[in-house]
Amino acid sequence: MQHFARNLMASAALALMVGCAATGENTGADQTGVQQDATAQPGITAQPGQDAYSYAYGQAPSGYDTYDASGGSAGGRPGQAVAGAGGAVSADRIVYFDFDSAEIRPESQTIIESNARSLAGNRRIITQLEGHTDERGSREYNIALGERRANAVRQIMIALGVSPQQVRVVSYGEERPAAGGQSEQSYALNRRVEIVY
Amino acid sequence: MLLFGVGSFARAELTIDVTKGIEGGGIPIAIAPFGGGAPEDIAGTIAADLQRTGKFAPQSSGSPADYSVTGQAQPGGSRGYVVQFQLNGAQGSQLLNLSFDVPANQLRPVAHRISDLIYEKITGERGLAGTRIAYVAGGGGSWYLVVADADGQNPRMILRSGQPIMSPAWSPDGARLAYVSFEGRRPQIVVQDVYNGGRRVVSAAPGINGAPSWSPDGRRLAFTLSKDGNPEIYALDLAAQNPVRLTSSGSIDTEPVWLPDGSIVFTSDRGGSPQLYRIGSGGGAAQRLTFEGDYNARPSVSPDGRYIAMVHRRGGRFHIAALDLQTRQFRVLTAGGLDESPSFAPNGKMIIYSNGQRLTAVSVDGSIKQDFALRGNGRDPVWAPYGR
Numbered sequence: 001m002q003h004f005a006r007n008l009m010a011s012a013a014l015a016l017m018v019g020c021a022a023t024g025e026n027t028g029a030d031q032t033g034v035q036q037d038a039t040a041q042p043g044i045t046a047q048p049g050q051d052a053y054s055y056a057y058g059q060a061p062s063g064y065d066t067y068d069a070s071g072g073s074a075g076g077r078p079g080q081a082v083a084g085a086g087g088a089v090s091a092d093r094i095v096y097f098d099f100d101s102a103e104i105r106p107e108s109q110t111i112i113e114s115n116a117r118s119l120a121g122n123r124r125i126i127t128q129l130e131g132h133t134d135e136r137g138s139r140e141y142n143i144a145l146g147e148r149r150a151n152a153v154r155q156i157m158i159a160l161g162v163s164p165q166q167v168r169v170v171s172y173g174e175e176r177p178a179a180g181g182q183s184e185q186s187y188a189l190n191r192r193v194e195i196v197y
Numbered sequence: 198m199l200l201f202g203v204g205s206f207a208r209a210e211l212t213i214d215v216t217k218g219i220e221g222g223g224i225p226i227a228i229a230p231f232g233g234g235a236p237e238d239i240a241g242t243i244a245a246d247l248q249r250t251g252k253f254a255p256q257s258s259g260s261p262a263d264y265s266v267t268g269q270a271q272p273g274g275s276r277g278y279v280v281q282f283q284l285n286g287a288q289g290s291q292l293l294n295l296s297f298d299v300p301a302n303q304l305r306p307v308a309h310r311i312s313d314l315i316y317e318k319i320t321g322e323r324g325l326a327g328t329r330i331a332y333v334a335g336g337g338g339s340w341y342l343v344v345a346d347a348d349g350q351n352p353r354m355i356l357r358s359g360q361p362i363m364s365p366a367w368s369p370d371g372a373r374l375a376y377v378s379f380e381g382r383r384p385q386i387v388v389q390d391v392y393n394g395g396r397r398v399v400s401a402a403p404g405i406n407g408a409p410s411w412s413p414d415g416r417r418l419a420f421t422l423s424k425d426g427n428p429e430i431y432a433l434d435l436a437a438q439n440p441v442r443l444t445s446s447g448s449i450d451t452e453p454v455w456l457p458d459g460s461i462v463f464t465s466d467r468g469g470s471p472q473l474y475r476i477g478s479g480g481g482a483a484q485r486l487t488f489e490g491d492y493n494a495r496p497s498v499s500p501d502g503r504y505i506a507m508v509h510r511r512g513g514r515f516h517i518a519a520l521d522l523q524t525r526q527f528r529v530l531t532a533g534g535l536d537e538s539p540s541f542a543p544n545g546k547m548i549i550y551s552n553g554q555r556l557t558a559v560s561v562d563g564s565i566k567q568d569f570a571l572r573g574n575g576r577d578p579v580w581a582p583y584g585r
Contacts (some may be wrong), residue, residue, distance in 0.1 A: 052358035052380040056394035060353035064341045135553055138495035138508045140408040144428045144449040175361035
């Protein structure tokens with residue numbers, strides 16, 4: 001399984017890689033999994049619990065935890081922001097967007113500038129810009145919209161003197177809402193770019 | 198509304214609920230309990246399967262009906278149980294009379310097989326009772342890729358991850374699933390063998406790795422990469438190393454799916470709003486396919502290539518719609534809201550979709566609707582092909 005992680009890291013510049021298989025053999029237990037972690041990147045902490053485990057169909061568990069994003073439990077309460085994708089992201093590192101838009105609002109300029117100053121002042125910091133959308137519409141199209149938002153922030157940062165090598169972009173689309181529920185208020189909180197470093 | 202088939206109580210199990218059937222309630226068919234003492238309610242499973250098609254109205258035995266089913270399941274034969282059944286027409290004419298030797302754990306699959314045989318005999322269409330679906334469940338910290346029978350029973354979690362899982366796609370032989378996994382906090386396209394659990398990362402380029410789709414021969418995957426700056430469609434020969442780029446625009450190109458002739462339909466906002474376009478197997482000039490409304494995305498192609506189902510927005514609501522490529526008729530199939538992720542059943546008659554929380558199936562003509570009642574959520578459903 002170690003090949004998997006190494007290959008992933010080595011493949012950053014490649015378009016393609018072949019990882020090794022993780023098989024569910026006989027036990028269906030956790031050692032069947034694919035191990036840690038593609039991102040031994042500076043500035044991004046590997047979090048516990050982010051491994052993926054695969055199971056052979058014949059041994060795959062039939063029970064799993066349920067989760068209801070509309071119910072307002074684990075994934076965030078309606079209309080109220082909670083921790084971001086990789087843990088708490090403070091408000092001065094979140095840029096919000098209008099519906100169907102990747103345009104930077106005037107009031108977001110300050111947030112981007114202050115983060116750009118920190119990054120330009122320390123070239124060893126790598127930031128990940130995580131683009132998000134609200135839940136409406138097609139999931140993969142929303143991945144593309146989230147990337148467009150993150151790239152809009154990235155461009156401004158680079159114009160402000162941040163090195164392109166310091167800024168990575170990843171889009172989660174609608175997969176990691178900050179707020180649960182189907183209100184306009186929740187949607188507004190979910191259309192965002194989180195500046196993670 | 199009838200609720201069927203809660204056989205066991207695994208958490209997050211699906212059951213199905215027929216909310217809409219054809220006019221007049223369907224073809225009456227009397228199904229007698231199977232004698233013989235097998236530990237499985239075979240007649241109940243057949244009744245539920247036929248009810249779920251929306252085309253039949255199962256009755257208890259003895260009621261007047263157009264068709265009747267009788268059978269037995271008893272210990273014996275070379276494998277543990279012998280299941281036999283007869284399908285008779287109203288005048289007593291025998292239409293089917295078959296027998297199966299099965300082990301105890303195949304009694305439910307055999308019930309589904311019998312349902313499909315009855316369905317096919319009477320309607321002339323292939324049945325879906327013996328097929329399966331895959332979908333994504335969880336969220337907020339734990340994500341699951343689940344394979345379940347087409348009646349929602351027997352859910353199996355074939356992948357769990359602490360990061361999002363998206364966009365599962367069955368290989369044409371039904372043995373593999375391609376999907377997007379964010380493990381390591383970046384998207385990758387993974388192909389997983391459903392039966393042995395083995396996985397292979399087929400794309401981990403910088404940027405988006407999204408929306409995998411199998412070519413009809415199962416040898417190639419089309420998907421979305423943004424490594425060159427914006428999302429473009431690529432095709433990868435799985436025996437080769439490098440994906441070939443098929444689109445070139447400054448806009449979003451994503452969600453490719455193959456037609457049986459090898460051409461590719463995808464979503465693009467090159468015209469200002471997301472619409473569906475078609476290109477040849479090697480790329481080239483794109484032909485716009487959709488003109489209704491300002492948002493048509495996430496195409497799914499029927500197995501015969503005639504229909505394209507999609508996510509369609511009108512009046513701020515998202516619906517599932519279908520375009521008939523032969524007649525150019527465009528039909529909105531669902532009442533709408535947050536409907537997304539349509540996927541055709543292998544007989545081309547039903548489309549399964551999600552509203553982000555629950556799964557529903559609708560017939561291509563909009564006349565039949567089935568809700569999958571989940572304990573927990575389900576999204577990104579994909580109906581598996583026939584065969585295995």
